[in-house]
Amino acid sequence: MARFDLTDFEWSVIQPLLPNKSRGVARVDDRRVLSGIFWRLRTGAPWADIPARYGPHTTCVNRFNRWRKAGVWDRILSAVSKAYDGDIQMIDSSSIRVHARRQRSKKQTRPRWMGRSRGGLTTKIHVLVDACGLPIRLKITEGQAHDGRSAQDMIDTVERGDLLLADRAYDSNALRQTLAARGATANVKPTPNRVAALRFNGRLYRKRNLVERFFNKIKHYRAVATRYDKRDDNFLTSIKLASIRIWLRFIESMT
Structure with a gap:
């Protein structure tokens, strides 16, 4: 083999x-x-x-x-991730450089989710992971997309009694209100310009390194670490395939 x-x-x-x-x-x-x-x-x-x-x-x-x-790849990812541990969930993003030969031309009209950021032309991967650092939700946006606004359609798995960990890029009243309405708790690092003090548990926040570990794992897959795909749906599929393998290896280690 x-x-x-x-x-x-x-x-x-x-x-x-x-x-x-x-x-x-x-x-x-x-x-x-x-x-x-x-x-x-x-x-x-x-x-x-x-x-x-x-x-x-x-x-x-x-x-x-x-x-x-x-939709075969989506069904496989949904099946292997069905048993996620949702008590604590973490959200974050990471920017991926777009290979020079895959950059958008003037003739292209279909969105490719490529945008200018500090690193040049990039695509941003957004992920929601469970308490073990395993992916539950994935999406891509242009590199300059705001993390907090991109999170609203990714947190449907955060339910009553659950805890969401996130850095200060996700600190918004809208996100906190959405979670509170569901009976979930937001342990989001407050931005320095917050006037009123907010409840924040620094000890629990340290667990957020699991989402960083997820990004380290998927970047071992070179087709993800650098975006070679012109089509956004193909690149997102590559991310999902890498996530499937991460899930499979975790499941195997537990059996």
Whole structure:
């Protein structure tokens, strides 16, 4: 088995979640193709450089795109993350540099979620993780997007009795009110210009390093650490695939 191939355990989890009704000619070996997709995800190499042991690179590209459109990758991520530990959840973002050859041209009209920030042209990854630092919600925005405003559609899993940890970029009355209405608690570091003192637990806040560890893990996948994909949905899918593997390895370590 090659270095980045799916392990027997990973395959045993993924296989039942794959589409089982194919029309016409039977699909080539799913495990081989998925291992090729994960090889490209881990190395960041062009699709055409996928080794021959995984079959034609066009098969890997087509499977990646077809299953993205069909929602297969989303269903797999939803299934493996179903048992998340939600008592404490953490939200944060990280900016990813866009490769020079993938930068937006004047002819492009479709949004690519690329924007100017201090690091140049970037895409920002937003993530909500559980108490173990495992991803629950993912999205991407332009690099200059405001973290607090980007959080509003990501916190639907934070429910009564739960605790949300976040840095001061998320300190807003709107976010705190949303959480309070659900019976959840916001342990968000207050901004220095806050007039009224807010309740803040520094000891619990230190647990937020788990979301930083998540970003360290997904940046081991070079197709995520640098954005090579022109399409925003393809780049987000790469992030989800990296998250699937992080979940699978955590589950395997617990069995």
